[in-house]
Amino acid sequence: MKRILICTAALTILACSSTKSTSASKDVKTELLDNDTFLLKDISNDKTYGLSEKNPIQVGGADTSEGPINERRFLNALAGPNGEEVSYYRAGSCCPIKSDKAFIGDKVMLDNYRVTWEGSTDTVSIYINMYDYGQLKAPVGFTIK
Numbered sequence: 001m002k003r004i005l006i007c008t009a010a011l012t013i014l015a016c017s018s019t020k021s022t023s024a025s026k027d028v029k030t031e032l033l034d035n036d037t038f039l040l041k042d043i044s045n046d047k048t049y050g051l052s053e054k055n056p057i058q059v060g061g062a063d064t065s066e067g068p069i070n071e072r073r074f075l076n077a078l079a080g081p082n083g084e085e086v087s088y089y090r091a092g093s094c095c096p097i098k099s100d101k102a103f104i105g106d107k108v109m110l111d112n113y114r115v116t117w118e119g120s121t122d123t124v125s126i127y128i129n130m131y132d133y134g135q136l137k138a139p140v141g142f143t144i145k
Helices: 002-016 067-077
Strands: 021-023 030-036 086-098 105-115 124-129
Touching: 002 124, 067 105, 067 124, 086 124
Parallel strands: none
Antiparallel strands: 021 030, 086 105, 105 124
16 A cells, blocks of 8 residues: 555656646746756846846746746856856845735745856856746846856
């Protein structure tokens, strides 16, 4: 009986996993380059997009327990200004913002990542919202992997 339950759980997880695309919400569709990387197609013209807590990148996923992986999928899709491989680390949560996806009250916290690449003299702060969904683009100063 225990073996049947384990097999059933494993099959359910595998059957529900995404391989090439994921439906973010009714309005926003995201595609995956691979299971660890979003497929980005555009670079934003907005100099505040992702670089200001007032205009965070909306990767969504908290509602499907994929919020942290969606954050990494987004960051894995970025390249430096000349196509360099980027590295990043999570600096922490910050900046409460209003969201109708909040679990308690009307605010959620953003995650702040510090991003750099070979030859860079500093790190760049990127602000990510894993609760709400939006069109994904690379921030100004980055290119797409």
